Amino acid sequence: MQPFFAKRFAQVEPSFIREILKVAMNPDVIxxxxxxxxPAFFPHQELAQASASVLADTSNGALQYxxxxxxxxxxEFIAKRYWQQYGMTVSPDNILITNGSQxxxxxxxxxxxDEGDKLIIEEPGYLGAIQALSVYQPIFxxxxxxxxxxxxxxxxxxxxxxxxxxxxxxxxxxxxPTGLSYSLENRQGVAERLIKNNVLMIEDNPYGELRFxxxxxxxxxxxxPENVVLLGSFSKVVAPSFRLGWMLMPDWLCQKVIxxxxxxxxxxxxxxxxxxxxxxxxxxxxxxxxxxxxxYGRQKIAMEQALLKYCPSIEFTRPxxxxxxxxxxxxxIDAMALFDHAISEGMAFVPGQPFYIRPDILxxxxxxxxxxxxxxxxxxIKRLGKVLQQLV
Amino acid sequence: MQPFFAKRFAQVEPSFIREILKVAMNPDVIxxxxxxxxPAFFPHQELAQASASVLADTSNGALQYxxxxxxxxxxEFIAKRYWQQYGMTVSPDNILITNGSQxxxxxxxxxxxDEGDKLIIEEPGYLGAIQALSVYQPIFxxxxxxxxxxxxxxxxxxxxxxxxxxxxxxxxxxxxPTGLSYSLENRQGVAERLIKNNVLMIEDNPYGELRFxxxxxxxxxxxxPENVVLLGSFSKVVAPSFRLGWMLMPDWLCQKVIxxxxxxxxxxxxxxxxxxxxxxxxxxxxxxxxxxxxxYGRQKIAMEQALLKYCPSIEFTRPxxxxxxxxxxxxxIDAMALFDHAISEGMAFVPGQPFYIRPDILxxxxxxxxxxxxxxxxxxIKRLGKVLQQLV
Numbered sequence: 001m002q003p004f005f006a007k008r009f010a011q012v013e014p015s016f017i018r019e020i021l022k023v024a025m026n027p028d029v030i031x032x033x034x035x036x037x038x039p040a041f042f043p044h045q046e047l048a049q050a051s052a053s054v055l056a057d058t059s060n061g062a063l064q065y066x067x068x069x070x071x072x073x074x075x076e077f078i079a080k081r082y083w084q085q086y087g088m089t090v091s092p093d094n095i096l097i098t099n100g101s102q103x104x105x106x107x108x109x110x111x112x113x114d115e116g117d118k119l120i121i122e123e124p125g126y127l128g129a130i131q132a133l134s135v136y137q138p139i140f141x142x143x144x145x146x147x148x149x150x151x152x153x154x155x156x157x158x159x160x161x162x163x164x165x166x167x168x169x170x171x172x173x174x175x176x177p178t179g180l181s182y183s184l185e186n187r188q189g190v191a192e193r194l195i196k197n198n199v200l201m202i203e204d205n206p207y208g209e210l211r212f213x214x215x216x217x218x219x220x221x222x223x224x225p226e227n228v229v230l231l232g233s234f235s236k237v238v239a240p241s242f243r244l245g246w247m248l249m250p251d252w253l254c255q256k257v258i259x260x261x262x263x264x265x266x267x268x269x270x271x272x273x274x275x276x277x278x279x280x281x282x283x284x285x286x287x288x289x290x291x292x293x294x295x296y297g298r299q300k301i302a303m304e305q306a307l308l309k310y311c312p313s314i315e316f317t318r319p320x321x322x323x324x325x326x327x328x329x330x331x332x333i334d335a336m337a338l339f340d341h342a343i344s345e346g347m348a349f350v351p352g353q354p355f356y357i358r359p360d361i362l363x364x365x366x367x368x369x370x371x372x373x374x375x376x377x378x379x380x381i382k383r384l385g386k387v388l389q390q391l392v
Numbered sequence: 393m394q395p396f397f398a399k400r401f402a403q404v405e406p407s408f409i410r411e412i413l414k415v416a417m418n419p420d421v422i423x424x425x426x427x428x429x430x431p432a433f434f435p436h437q438e439l440a441q442a443s444a445s446v447l448a449d450t451s452n453g454a455l456q457y458x459x460x461x462x463x464x465x466x467x468e469f470i471a472k473r474y475w476q477q478y479g480m481t482v483s484p485d486n487i488l489i490t491n492g493s494q495x496x497x498x499x500x501x502x503x504x505x506d507e508g509d510k511l512i513i514e515e516p517g518y519l520g521a522i523q524a525l526s527v528y529q530p531i532f533x534x535x536x537x538x539x540x541x542x543x544x545x546x547x548x549x550x551x552x553x554x555x556x557x558x559x560x561x562x563x564x565x566x567x568x569p570t571g572l573s574y575s576l577e578n579r580q581g582v583a584e585r586l587i588k589n590n591v592l593m594i595e596d597n598p599y600g601e602l603r604f605x606x607x608x609x610x611x612x613x614x615x616x617p618e619n620v621v622l623l624g625s626f627s628k629v630v631a632p633s634f635r636l637g638w639m640l641m642p643d644w645l646c647q648k649v650i651x652x653x654x655x656x657x658x659x660x661x662x663x664x665x666x667x668x669x670x671x672x673x674x675x676x677x678x679x680x681x682x683x684x685x686x687x688y689g690r691q692k693i694a695m696e697q698a699l700l701k702y703c704p705s706i707e708f709t710r711p712x713x714x715x716x717x718x719x720x721x722x723x724x725i726d727a728m729a730l731f732d733h734a735i736s737e738g739m740a741f742v743p744g745q746p747f748y749i750r751p752d753i754l755x756x757x758x759x760x761x762x763x764x765x766x767x768x769x770x771x772x773i774k775r776l777g778k779v780l781q782q783l784v
Contacts, residue, residue, distance in 0.1 A: 001618045002590050003644040004558055006528070009503045012651050035457075042455040044447050051443035055436050063434040063631035065427075099491060099657040106656045110527060114398045131655045135502060136398070166396055198394050226393045239455035241662035252395040259404050263523045264498045265491040269661045270633035 008115075008137055016354045017127055020339070024348035030380035031348040032303075032367040035176065035323065041292045042239050043279065050278035054271065066270035068262040070097025070246070074277045078232065078246055088222050094249050096257060097268045101206055101231040101245035103261075105132035108167075108202055108229060110260045111253070113138050118165035120158055120199075122150065124326075124355030124364065126176045129169050129204065141165060142357035145178055147317075149186030152193070159197045168194070168201045172220060173208040174322025177355050177366035181320060184217050191223035199227065206233040206245075209289050211321035212297030226250045234276060236323070237289050242272045296323065302374035303367065303381060310385030313392065323370040326352070329363040333391060336362070341391065347383035400507075400529055408746045409519055412731070416740035422772035423740040424695075424759040427568065427715065433684045434631050435671065442670035446663065458662035460654040462489025462638070466669045470624065470638055480614050486641050488649060489660045493598055493623040493637035495653075497524035500594055500621060502652045503645070505530050510557035512550055512591075514542065516718075516747030516756065518568045521561050521596065533557060534749035537570055539709075541578030544585070551589045560586070560593045564612060565600040566714025569747050569758035573712060576609050583615035591619065598625040598637075601681050603713035604689030618642045626668060628715070629681050634664045688715065694766040695759065695773060702777030705784065715762040718744070721755040725783060728754070733783065739775035 017033075024031040054062050069075065075092035082088040098104045105128070113119065113136035121130065123142030130140065141158050144151040150170065158164060170190075172182045182190065194201050203220050221230035233245040249257060261267070303325055307316055315328040327349075329335060335351035342348060352364030369377060409425075416423040446454050461467065467484035474480040490496045497520070505511065505528035513522065515534030522532065533550050536543040542562065550556060562582075564574045574582065586593050595612050613622035625637040641649060653659070695717055699708055707720040719741075721727060727743035734740060744756030761769060 001587070001592065001642075001644075004504065004592075005648060006502070006504055006506045006509075008506075009648050009652065012648060014647065014651060015654065018654075037456075039450075039453075039456055042450075044450050044455065047455070048444055048447035051447065052440055055440035055443065058431075058434075058436050061431075061633075063436065063439070063633045064429075064431050065627075065632045099661070102655075103657040110398070111401045112396065112398050114400075117398075128658070135652070135655055195393070200393065200396075235457075239663070240457045241453075241455045243657060243659070243661045250393075252393075255406065256397060256401050256404060259406060260401065260527070262407065262410075263494075263527055264656070265495040265635060266520070267635070269491070269635045269664060271631070272661060272664060 008135055015127065015131060017350060020348070020350055023343055029343060029346050029348050030372065030376055030383065032369065032372065032380060033348040033350045034371060035368055036371055037236050037240060037323070038292070038295065038370050043283070043288065046279055046283055047239065047275060050275045050282065053278050054274045060274060062271050062274045064270070066267050068258055068267045070095070070268055071270060071273035071277060074273050077277065077280055082248070085216060086218050086222055090248060094251065094254060096247050096249065096261060097273060098245045098247060098261070099243040099265070099268050100235055101204060101233045101247070102128055102132060103264070104231045104245060104247040105129050105202070106135070107257050107260045107264065109133045109136035111256045112167060112200070117167070118163070120155070120165045120168040121357070122170050122175065123357055124177050124352060125169070126171055126204065127354060133169070140357050145175060145180055147180065149180070149182030150190055152186070152189045155190070155193060159193060159199070164197065166199055168199055169204065170201065171204045173205055174210065174319050174324070176207070176324055177350070177352065178326035179317045179319030179322055179324045180326070181217070187217060187220050187223060191220050194220070194224045194227035201228045202231065203228050204231045206231070206236050207322035209237050210293055210296060210323070212293045212300070213320040221248060229253065237285070237292065238276065238279070242276060244268065244272060244276055296370055299369040299372065299374060299377055300325070302377045303369040306378045306381035310382050311388055313388060323368050325367045325369060327365040327367060329365065330392065331363055334362045335365045338365070338387065338391065341387045342384060345383045345387050347380050347387070349384070400527055407519065407523060409742060412740070412742055415735055421735060421738050421740050422764065422768055422775065424761065424764065424772060425740040425742045426763060427760055428763055429628050429632060429715070430684070430687065430762050435675070435680065438671055438675055439631065439667060442667045442674065445670050446666045452666060454663050454666045456662070458659050460650055460659045462487070462660055463662060463665035463669060466665050469669065469672055474640070477608060478610050478614055482640060486643065486646060488639050488641065488653060489665060490637045490639060490653070491635040491657070491660050492627055493596060493625040493639070494520055494524060495656070496623045496637060496639040497521050497594070498527070499649050499652045499656065501525045501528035503648045504559060504592070509559070510555070512547070512557045512560040513749070514562050514567065515749055516569050516744060517561070518563055518596065519746060525561070532749050537567060537572055539572065541572070541574030542582055544578070544581045547585060551585060551591070556589065558591055560591055561596065562593065563596045565597055566602065566711050566716070568599070569716055569742070569744065570718035571709045571711030571714055571716045572718070573609070579609060579612050579615060583612050586612070586616045586619035593620045594623065595620050596623045598623070598628050599714035601629050602685055602688060602715070604685045604692070605712040613640060621645065629677065629684065630668060630671070634668060636660065636664060636668055685713070688762055691761040691764065691766060691769055692717070694769045695761040698770045698773035702774050703780055705780060715760050717759045717761060719757040719759060721757065722784065723755055726754045727757045730757070730779065730783065733779045734776060737775045737779050739772050739779070741776070
């Protein structure tokens with residue numbers, strides 16, 4: 001038959017990172033390209049116990065259709081944790097369990113974004129968010145992400161436009177792709193602007209638990225609760241395949257977002273919600289996270305030191321947590337070209353250009369230190385140094 | 393802050409059935425309202441074995457991020473089953489694993505439906521499809537579903553419109569809500585019209601395996617493979633909470649739908665895909681389904697006989713499989729009013745009006761016989777008979 005597509009999908013192409021990751025999957029390549037958590041920390045045995053215990057009880061409804069909102073005890077666990085970590089008073093009623101926090105982006109696009117709406121996003125920004133929200137055809141406006149957080153004067157000038165954006169998307173802790181975090185002052189500055197300008201922020205926080213230096217900072221959702229949807233995820237601290245994320249929403253959003261969830265897939269996998277909850281009851285999540293933090297922290301230091309030693313011409317961010325480091329290459333180097341050379345030397349990263357709205361920044365790159373041990377990290381960065389020397 | 397919503401969500405309200413189901417959850421009420429499979433057939437022990445076996449292997453990637461397309465061996469299993477059941481030659485490449493078949497509807501809406509597009513749907517039609525597709529703001533056009541399938545002359549007259557619908561949605565086996573199925577001749581008639589008019593059909597088949605009388609009929613997807621997306625689900629034959637469905641698509645649709653899936657939630661839960669596959673390897677699915685069929689078949693007969701005995705004024709469909717029976721009440725009876733009386737007598741069903749595009753058919757109702765044993769079915773129908781007598 002004659003193919004046809006909706007206008008919103010007529011131009012859509014496969015994601016660039018997907019193609020990069022395919023190339024980087026060659027086992028001879030040391031890849032810092034992926035965004036995968038280190039599988040050494042997946043609690044196989046503990047989740048096996050939890051699965052057995054959930055399935056041994058035939059009256060818990062773990063295999064039946066379930067509520068669109070999610071498993072109530074899991075929502076309560078999340079609400080309590082916000083109180084314990086940040087002193088935030090959160091009702092479980094305002095928490096919706098999603099298929100990973102990626103689905104939260106889709107639901108918010110569905111409920112909030114009309115074609116042509118302006119939407120402010122960090123630059124560089126998280127590709128998954130750009131992809132999810134693009135479906136709803138907003139006009140993206142970039143605001144630079146700097147050492148201390150969002151560029152507030154740049155944000156002000158966008159909010160001074162007569163028909164300014166009503167939505168702002170940002171990753172406040174250890175951002176993907178840069179590893180940067182918003183300072184406390186910056187969070188306060190953003191919160192004030194949200195309230196003053198009637199803007200809703202999607203505050204994405206998949207990495208916040210993985211802080212290996214410094215103090216936890218309050219989410220902007222604590223500072224401006226009516227103006228923020230806070231996204232969280234178990235993907236980086238327990239297991240990504242479970243696809244368990246959540247959104248904490250202000251009251252005014254709850255009903256429509258739950259309807260959107262129901263229309264999208266009825267509800268999130270009920271069995272794994274109960275398995276995860278059983279795991280969280282039987283084990284101390286903080287102890288588990290501490291192990292991940294310690295190792296990621298060591299790996300980050302190994303990468304920083306190797307970069308200083310083997311790639312002295314590169315500037316890079318110094319993340320206090322998370323999984324990613326961001327490189328600024330010498331101005332004349334196109335990271336795309338560098339990628340091709342790096343692959344032939346057995347090393348991979350993600351070129352930075354696709355993370356920008358503006359197309360002219362070519363000399364940046366994202367590296368993940370989460371998946372490789374320290375010796376492998378040193379060897380990979382050594383290879384990068386070799387390629388750079390050839391190009392300089 | 394001042395709430396705002398996208399136009400597509402400004403008017404959306406909670407689903408009517410959701411409210412009905414809440415009322416029907418009172419334990420004193422015998423409810424035929426829900427669409428839940430009978431939990432007696434959930435293979436708790438077998439899935440516990442499968443979970444243990446999947447989690448005992450730390451190298452199978454069951455807890456890591458996974459492919460958007462789904463777990464390859466599960467896609468192969470599904471493709472082979474189409475060959476075994478219907479002699480259909482299907483490539484696993486054309487199968488995408490979704491979060492239940494509900495998500496397939498959302499993905500197809502995303503990729504195919506522009507605001508104002510015409511979309512033909514059975515009348516009465518499946519509410520979940522109406523809800524999922526409504527998000528993309530089509531103009532629904534109803535075609536009556538009759539004893540032998542779609543009303544072909546009515547379909548022809550819609551397809552004769554100059555700018556006719558490009559999409560048709562239907563449930564070809566044991567439809568929700570009516571329990572009706574398309575005859576072989578009707579399937580052939582629909583297939584011809586799809587091809588001739590360049591129309592794509594979404595052929596939803598969640599109940600096809602649950603046939604307790606007669607012969608399996610080929611899906612329309614076999615008769616017009618380029619013009620049909622065939623949806624399937626493990627919800628009714630293994631466990632709904634797993635949220636594992638799939639779509640079988642023609643080549644021309646695959647790439648864009650997979651991109652839509654990736655944008656929506658990256659991928660379907662990888663752990664339960666491996667658990668289900670392990671279960672399917674260790675056990676005979678057909679043997680398991682046979683148990684469900686036998687019991688549902690008996691329960692259906694109990695409901696038919698009780699209706700004949702206690703509700704002689706009601707006409708009803710005689711499904712050859714699935715979970716639902718459809719009632720036509722005496723013309724003067726409003727099923728909404730009947731519902732209120734029935735609840736107070738301790739019996740519940742779903743009034744039929746919301747399943748129609750046109751608003752004037754008030755005297756229909758959906759009953760599920762899947763969840764109650766024969767004695768409970770007889771008692772529930774007796775209560776319905778009592779209420780009807782009071783009203784007549």
